[in-house]
Amino acid sequence: MTSTLHREQLENAAFRAGYGALLVFMLLPLLVVVVTSFSASGRIAFPPDSYSLVWYADFFESTRWLDAFTNSLIIGVGTALLATLLGVLGAFGQELETDSVVGSVVAPVVLIPLLIPPVILGITLLMYFNEVGLRGSYASIILAHTLWATPLVYFVMRSVFSRFDWQQLDAAHDLGAGPVRSFVHVVLPNVKHGIFVGGLLAFIISLQEFVMALFLSTPGTETIPVLAWTEIRQALDPMVSVVSTFLILISVGAIIVAAIATNLEWVSKQLS
Amino acid sequence: MSETTSLPQIPTSLASLRESFAGQSSSTRALLLMAPLIAFELLVFVIPFLILLRISFAEPSSDLIYEPGSWSVEAYAAVVDNILAFELLWSVVSYSFLLGVAVTAVTVVLALFYAYAIWRATGLVKTLLLFSVVLPLLTTLVIRTYAFTPLLSPSGTVNDILLSTGLLSESVQFVPSMAGAVIGQVYIVLPYAVLAIYSVLATMDWHVVEAARDLGASRPRSVAEVVVPQAMPGIIVAAVISFAWSVGAYAAPGLLSENITFALHVEELLLGDLRYPTAAALSVIMLLLMLVSVSIMFAVLNRFGGDFDLA
Numbered sequence: 001m002t003s004t005l006h007r008e009q010l011e012n013a014a015f016r017a018g019y020g021a022l023l024v025f026m027l028l029p030l031l032v033v034v035v036t037s038f039s040a041s042g043r044i045a046f047p048p049d050s051y052s053l054v055w056y057a058d059f060f061e062s063t064r065w066l067d068a069f070t071n072s073l074i075i076g077v078g079t080a081l082l083a084t085l086l087g088v089l090g091a092f093g094q095e096l097e098t099d100s101v102v103g104s105v106v107a108p109v110v111l112i113p114l115l116i117p118p119v120i121l122g123i124t125l126l127m128y129f130n131e132v133g134l135r136g137s138y139a140s141i142i143l144a145h146t147l148w149a150t151p152l153v154y155f156v157m158r159s160v161f162s163r164f165d166w167q168q169l170d171a172a173h174d175l176g177a178g179p180v181r182s183f184v185h186v187v188l189p190n191v192k193h194g195i196f197v198g199g200l201l202a203f204i205i206s207l208q209e210f211v212m213a214l215f216l217s218t219p220g221t222e223t224i225p226v227l228a229w230t231e232i233r234q235a236l237d238p239m240v241s242v243v244s245t246f247l248i249l250i251s252v253g254a255i256i257v258a259a260i261a262t263n264l265e266w267v268s269k270q271l272s
Numbered sequence: 273m274s275e276t277t278s279l280p281q282i283p284t285s286l287a288s289l290r291e292s293f294a295g296q297s298s299s300t301r302a303l304l305l306m307a308p309l310i311a312f313e314l315l316v317f318v319i320p321f322l323i324l325l326r327i328s329f330a331e332p333s334s335d336l337i338y339e340p341g342s343w344s345v346e347a348y349a350a351v352v353d354n355i356l357a358f359e360l361l362w363s364v365v366s367y368s369f370l371l372g373v374a375v376t377a378v379t380v381v382l383a384l385f386y387a388y389a390i391w392r393a394t395g396l397v398k399t400l401l402l403f404s405v406v407l408p409l410l411t412t413l414v415i416r417t418y419a420f421t422p423l424l425s426p427s428g429t430v431n432d433i434l435l436s437t438g439l440l441s442e443s444v445q446f447v448p449s450m451a452g453a454v455i456g457q458v459y460i461v462l463p464y465a466v467l468a469i470y471s472v473l474a475t476m477d478w479h480v481v482e483a484a485r486d487l488g489a490s491r492p493r494s495v496a497e498v499v500v501p502q503a504m505p506g507i508i509v510a511a512v513i514s515f516a517w518s519v520g521a522y523a524a525p526g527l528l529s530e531n532i533t534f535a536l537h538v539e540e541l542l543l544g545d546l547r548y549p550t551a552a553a554l555s556v557i558m559l560l561l562m563l564v565s566v567s568i569m570f571a572v573l574n575r576f577g578g579d580f581d582l583a
Contacts, residue, residue: 019389029419117520119535130318185549208412251410
């Protein structure tokens with residue numbers, strides 16, 4: 001009896017140590033980023049020898065980084081709007097007609113881009129945008145990011161719509177409301193949190209996507225991750241950490257906002 | 273119909289459009305709602321891939337990126353010859369797959385463990401563990417990757433700690449090396465894998481595991497024979513995602529190792545050498561190889577899950 005108890009305690013301790021180590025593994029790189037952004041020297045070392053805010057001052061004086069920041073925001077908002085529009089309409093259409101042939105083809109086609117390595121997507125779209133003359137535009141990167149963001153919005157909305165009580169829509173129809181009016185007054189108020197979270201996810205996907213943007217961007221449309229990558233390959237200085245810290249803060253802010261709109265566990269389930 | 277009636281037609285046509293929309297059967301309306309999504313997938317996904325396929329069959333050209341309108345299998349022949357002769361492309365392709373397999377194996381084991389820990393945790397610990405998964409997910413992979421450089425380099429934090437505690441007598445070069453690339457890539461795909469498995473575990477009944485324990489199964493055995501088979505759909509998704517993204521990995525091997533992966537090589541072909549047909553042919557071949565490997569993985573894991581069907 002005592003030996004089984006002893007064994008259970010040992011197992012418990014090993015289990016806790018295991019997931020504790022993984023917790024450290026998950027958060028340590030992000031901690032490194034934030035801490036090194038306050039470094040005083042030009043070299044990234046963890047922990048830094050001395051601390052200062054000089055790299056933050058540099059950031060706000062660097063037009064290149066600020067331009068990249070603007071580009072990232074433009075592309076992120078564009079992606080969020082387009083992906084939300086496509087995803088919400090598509091999921092709603094699917095919900096109206098669950099057993100159509102088109103619907104059963106649409107779902108896998110929407111999902112496939114997520115499973116193709118971004119490098120291959122980047123190459124494919126680069127060749128395509130060369131052919132149709134969209135190379136170097138914001139639109140090219142927005143369309144590429146929408147390819148990745150739409151499946152997320154689409155599947156979030158499918159799960160949101162699946163919980164909606166569709167008899168309410170029938171009731172609105174019976175009372176004489178047209179399809180547009182009944183959608184705006186009956187469906188929308190019930191699913192607006194889902195739409196918001198979907199749009200937020202699309203924005204974050206775009207903000208952090210890097211490989212496709214690397215292939216498609218030109219100096220004028222360079223996003224933050226692309227500029228960070230080119231900088232890292234040349235010299236590893238704390239400026240990248242400063243920028244990364246801002247990106248992490250935006251993500252944390254987004255999680256908090258999303259958590260208020262719904263709750264964290266639900267969001268994480270939708271992400272998978 | 274005279275020309276004078278054409279002006280006021282605009283508002284009526286709008287109204288009639290709305291009326292006709294309202295009058296549509298629900299399946300036509302569903303199609304209309306899905307139309308933008310279908311058009312988007314056609315224009316930005318299906319057609320671009322057809323063009324990639326077309327370019328892969330074009331003749332290479334010295335002054336243009338490829339010879340328009342030409343048909344040739346030259347690019348495929350060159351790629352296949354190079355692979356079969358164990359030259360550069362063989363090492364590029366085999367290293368990419370080796371990285372994919374190594375990362376997938378490590379990731380699935382860690383993800384299953386972590387997802388299980390999240391599933392069993394309650395309250396604040398659960399929130400913290402979930403947060404630790406979601407936060408890296410929302411951070412760009414450039415950041416996730418470069419943070420390992422100050423940690424793992426020969427003069428980095430990990431080496432410092434190991435040296436000062438006496439566990440090592442001289443520093444180990446974790447980066448650049450294959451180990452570095454694997455660690456970096458595992459970090460990139462682990463959050464997705466954890467969430468894929470967790471989302472399945474979350475729907476599972478803990479009482480089934482308890483019952484197995486009551487019947488005398490040890491903890492590891494109850495996990496292996498009850499939890500793993502039930503979590504198999506999540507494990508399959510996790511494995512497919514890890515594998516697909518790691519074979520095509522770009523940032524982690526580019527920054528943390530000196531080996532050339534498929535992604536790095538194809539970038540060189542495309543942006544450096546401007547050899548479009550070769551880059552396209554290599555991409556098509558990689559996609560096919562990945563499709564075959566994923567199908568095999570699917571079949572194997574499905575069989576493993578099927579043997580212990582307790583549901």
